[in-house]
Amino acid sequence: MRIDVITLFPDFIAQCAAFGVTGRAGERGLLSLHGWNPRDYAEGNYRRVDERPFGGGPGMVMLIDPLRAAIEAARAADPVPAKVIYLTPQGAPLTQAKARELAARERVILLCGRYEGIDERLIEAEVDEELSIGDYVLSGGELAAAVVVDAVARLQEGALSDAESAEQDSFEGGVLDCPHYTRPVEHELGRVPDVLLSGNHADIARWRRKESLGRTWQRRPDLLDEAALTQADHKLLDEYRARFAE
Numbered sequence: 001m002r003i004d005v006i007t008l009f010p011d012f013i014a015q016c017a018a019f020g021v022t023g024r025a026g027e028r029g030l031l032s033l034h035g036w037n038p039r040d041y042a043e044g045n046y047r048r049v050d051e052r053p054f055g056g057g058p059g060m061v062m063l064i065d066p067l068r069a070a071i072e073a074a075r076a077a078d079p080v081p082a083k084v085i086y087l088t089p090q091g092a093p094l095t096q097a098k099a100r101e102l103a104a105r106e107r108v109i110l111l112c113g114r115y116e117g118i119d120e121r122l123i124e125a126e127v128d129e130e131l132s133i134g135d136y137v138l139s140g141g142e143l144a145a146a147v148v149v150d151a152v153a154r155l156q157e158g159a160l161s162d163a164e165s166a167e168q169d170s171f172e173g174g175v176l177d178c179p180h181y182t183r184p185v186e187h188e189l190g191r192v193p194d195v196l197l198s199g200n201h202a203d204i205a206r207w208r209r210k211e212s213l214g215r216t217w218q219r220r221p222d223l224l225d226e227a228a229l230t231q232a233d234h235k236l237l238d239e240y241r242a243r244f245a246e
């Protein structure tokens with residue numbers, strides 16, 4: 001997968017993706033990341049990329065032409081067509097399902113705004129999708145782009161070892177992840193649940209599913225409404241809830 005990032009801070013994105021799973025995905029040729037700085041396409045002595053907003057008000061707005069030129073340069077760098085995704089609080093929420101959808105694409109171009117945002121005419125002309133990583137305001141789109149890069153990199157075939165499999169991550173199958181334990185068995189903070197020491201894989205899988213469903217019910221009941229639960233899931237959830245009925 002190829003990801004091109006339009007950003008005033010290409011090094012920031014490169015550094016975010018240089019470690020861990022994203023770094024390994026790059027080394028394995030599973031993901032290529034390319035930064036394009038609109039300032040390189042800005043004209044005039046000061047190479048301006050922003051200007052004051054019409055209508056007044058605080059802050060600055062990013063100019064159309066440097067961004068447009070950077071997007072065109074990114075498009076031209078590879079024959080594979082790419083959708084342009086603008087990271088913004090006004091976008092659709094980034095979900096694991098969306099991450100999987102993006103991870104299946106050959107290419108995406110991520111557009112990072114700074115200041116108060118981007119001239120709306122550029123968005124209308126060049127942006128195919130708008131994505132938000134959450135209902136809060138960042139100082140720029142770069143952190144959001146780095147989140148998208150991480151979320152799709154780990155979903156590339158071969159990016160995760162079996163031990164790191166994404167299959168049991170939170171939100172896979174629409175529910176939260178179960179609790180995890182490791183050595184020591186006994187600790188002043190508590191003991192590892194016996195079922196995890198039993199070696200009975202069916203019991204362990206059942207316990208993990210019950211804990212995932214129970215946690216989702218307690219912390220994110222909205223996800224349960226969307227999850228396709230089986231009859232067995234409903235039985236497990238009833239058992240989990242029964243703990244609290246006593």
Ligand SMILES: CN1CCN(C(=O)c2nonc2N)CC1
Nearest residue numbers: 087088113132133137138141144
């Ligand atoms: C102009 N700039 C404002 C700040 N920003 C975000 O807060 C954001 N991006 O994606 N999810 C978010 N939340 C990016 C765009």
